[in-house]
Amino acid sequence: MTTPRNADEYFRRLSTLLELEAEAEKLEAIQETQRRPPPAAESSGYSLTGLVIREEDVGLGGRILLTLAKRNQTQALPWTRLGGGTPIILTEQAAGSASEGWRGLVTRLSRDAIQIALAGWPETESEHALFRLDRSSDEISRQRQRQALERAAAAHATRLADLREVLLGNRPAGFQSLPELTPLDPALNASQREAVRFALSADDVAIIHGPPGTGKTTTLVELIRQIVSTGQRVLAVAPSNIAVDNLLERLLNAGETPIRLGHPARVAPELREHTLDLLVEAHPDARLAQKLTRDAYTLRGRASRYTRAKPEPGARQAMRREAKDMLADARKIEDQLIERLLDGARIVCATSTGLERGLLGSRAFDWCIMDEASQATEANAWTPLQYAQRIVLAGDPCQLPPTIVSAEAAARGFNVSLMERLLDEIGTGISRRLDVQYRMHRDIMEFSSREFYGASLQADPSVQTHLLQDLPGVTPGPVTGTPVDFIDTAGAGYDESVEVDGDSRFNLQEAGIALQRLQVLLEAGLAPQDIAVISPYSAQVRLLRERLAGQSEIEVDSVDGFQGREKEAVIVSLVRSNADGAIGFLEDVRRTNVAMTRARRKLIVIGDSATIAAHPFYQRLVAYFESIGAYHSVWE
Numbered sequence: 001m002t003t004p005r006n007a008d009e010y011f012r013r014l015s016t017l018l019e020l021e022a023e024a025e026k027l028e029a030i031q032e033t034q035r036r037p038p039p040a041a042e043s044s045g046y047s048l049t050g051l052v053i054r055e056e057d058v059g060l061g062g063r064i065l066l067t068l069a070k071r072n073q074t075q076a077l078p079w080t081r082l083g084g085g086t087p088i089i090l091t092e093q094a095a096g097s098a099s100e101g102w103r104g105l106v107t108r109l110s111r112d113a114i115q116i117a118l119a120g121w122p123e124t125e126s127e128h129a130l131f132r133l134d135r136s137s138d139e140i141s142r143q144r145q146r147q148a149l150e151r152a153a154a155a156h157a158t159r160l161a162d163l164r165e166v167l168l169g170n171r172p173a174g175f176q177s178l179p180e181l182t183p184l185d186p187a188l189n190a191s192q193r194e195a196v197r198f199a200l201s202a203d204d205v206a207i208i209h210g211p212p213g214t215g216k217t218t219t220l221v222e223l224i225r226q227i228v229s230t231g232q233r234v235l236a237v238a239p240s241n242i243a244v245d246n247l248l249e250r251l252l253n254a255g256e257t258p259i260r261l262g263h264p265a266r267v268a269p270e271l272r273e274h275t276l277d278l279l280v281e282a283h284p285d286a287r288l289a290q291k292l293t294r295d296a297y298t299l300r301g302r303a304s305r306y307t308r309a310k311p312e313p314g315a316r317q318a319m320r321r322e323a324k325d326m327l328a329d330a331r332k333i334e335d336q337l338i339e340r341l342l343d344g345a346r347i348v349c350a351t352s353t354g355l356e357r358g359l360l361g362s363r364a365f366d367w368c369i370m371d372e373a374s375q376a377t378e379a380n381a382w383t384p385l386q387y388a389q390r391i392v393l394a395g396d397p398c399q400l401p402p403t404i405v406s407a408e409a410a411a412r413g414f415n416v417s418l419m420e421r422l423l424d425e426i427g428t429g430i431s432r433r434l435d436v437q438y439r440m441h442r443d444i445m446e447f448s449s450r451e452f453y454g455a456s457l458q459a460d461p462s463v464q465t466h467l468l469q470d471l472p473g474v475t476p477g478p479v480t481g482t483p484v485d486f487i488d489t490a491g492a493g494y495d496e497s498v499e500v501d502g503d504s505r506f507n508l509q510e511a512g513i514a515l516q517r518l519q520v521l522l523e524a525g526l527a528p529q530d531i532a533v534i535s536p537y538s539a540q541v542r543l544l545r546e547r548l549a550g551q552s553e554i555e556v557d558s559v560d561g562f563q564g565r566e567k568e569a570v571i572v573s574l575v576r577s578n579a580d581g582a583i584g585f586l587e588d589v590r591r592t593n594v595a596m597t598r599a600r601r602k603l604i605v606i607g608d609s610a611t612i613a614a615h616p617f618y619q620r621l622v623a624y625f626e627s628i629g630a631y632h633s634v635w636e
């Protein structure tokens with residue numbers, strides 16, 4: 001039991017850290033914009049400039065849909081990080097424009113156009129305006145976290161107040177005797193079945209610790225199905241849309257009928273028909289609302305259109321009022337449909353900050369299941385807690401923590417997830433760890449198992465010895481017939497560099513080796529979509545993407561961006577090579593744990609042992625590579 005905490009002080013501290021993070025994100029966005037004015041801003045991937053409105057449309061709930069493109073319609077958009085669901089701010093690019101911009105998000109991206117959704121029409125100063133799009137911070141998400149922290153602090157004589165006292169360590173977590181379990185999925189292993197039984201016994205909170213490849217999502221799907229089979233309701237959340245979509249897809253494949261909350265643009269295209277928006281849109285009763293909406297925008301257009309004959313006094317205002325009333329009626333019909341759909345849902349899936357109080361109202365769920373909980377800040381985790389009677393947190397605190405921009409907020413603990421804090425303060429008595437992994441060859445797994453999981457991980461027989469050369473069409477050879485290669489660049493003079501307009505690092509020679517190893521894999525017959533090239537440094541990722549321009553099937557990403565993913569072969573470029581033994585944020589060895597556990601059959605690591613082995617963890621890593629015959633000098 002920890003020292004009792006004062007709830008007001010605790011949540012005031014979390015709110016302060018949340019504001020520090022919000023300010024840091026805003027400052028970063030401003031600096032990015034100022035550092036790269038048009039057209040150089042586009043090189044960052046976070047901006048698009050010189051855009052015109054090509055099409056206008058309206059979506060569910062009165063959202064305004066704008067399709068933007070370059071003025072020259074034959075011109076393709078440059079490479080961009082802006083994609084479906086990215087929060088953006090649209091501004092008029094004209095010199096001297098006083099517009100503060102319009103917030104929205106990206107709904108669709110194609111080769112030559114980008115569609116965005118806004119809450120209202122952009123009113124511009126110029127009749128033929130040029131626009132700029134920039135990635136923005138998600139203020140709606142931040143506001144929901146603020147409100148959740150306020151509710152948790154103020155809760156009194158409610159279930160939220162009870163949960164708060166347990167999660168602050170002021171009251172012990174309660175458990176019932178473990179229930180008998182008849183698995184709905186007979187393929188569950190013993191540790192997965194035990195984790196489900198343990199979670200079902202929780203009165204307040206339970207944790208499922210899922211190391212890489214151990215079937216954490218499979219376990220959560222079984223847990224959710226067991227709960228709803230008893231007539232109870234589940235709120236299934238995760239901090240990212242990708243993680244929510246993964247859970248949603250697995251539930252659908254198991255025969256469940258969850259409803260996905262959130263803007264459809266933030267949902268994988270093949271899953272959008274299960275979003276609340278599209279379920280409402282497809283409902284027969286929605287036809288009247290759709291007609292009212294179309295008529296309202298037709299009327300609005302007539303009110304704004306120039307005519308030779310002077311309209312009667314007040315006619316334009318009357319048409320606008322009528323259009324507004326029609327939209328209100330359409331919204332009322334949609335709201336009634338939303339109520340009926342949510343009342344009938346046994347499983348609701350959403351991001352943890354995608355829960356809108358106006359949408360959910362006073363609805364309560366018997367359970368909240370949070371996947372990837374170790375990647376969520378504690379402020380993020382309290383958002384869904386206000387709707388639930390019990391909470392199950394699932395994730396892996398031995399992988400990357402939440403990404404925090406503010407150095408001060410991180411130093412004061414904002415990058416510690418609720419899951420990690422509970423494990424540190426209460427201990428493993430509230431958790432169960434999965435111990436059989438279904439992803440990696442045992443030699444890829446073994447070092448991480450020893451360093452992070454007490455040597456408890458086991459490779460399932462189906463993956464224990466699998467290699468690239470076992471895949472159809474892949475030629476046997478030294479690269480495809482072994483699971484791990486470490487290419488040591490020590491002494492070769494492959495020094496790292498710092499990017500000119502930032503502080504990230506890259507290594508030209510290491511990039512060259514990574515591309516050469518990639519070519520060897522391709523020539524051996526491995527499909528491009530089965531390979532990933534990753535690096536801890538964004539500048540190295542940008543360099544590799546430039547070198548691989550036109551080969552879109554090969555995934556190139558940061559280690560952070562690739563967490564939760566896997567490929568048959570993964571090439572890792574560590575970048576750091578200097579005379580001082582400085583390794584920067586490689587000192588957070590959890591990042592290397594992620595990098596080392598993405599590959600199924602082949603892991604290739606490129607690094608300078610003289611630099612990285614100054615740290616004891618990397619000294620042990622290089623020794624491990626030597627022990628399994630994976631060590632190679634670049635001179636070979």
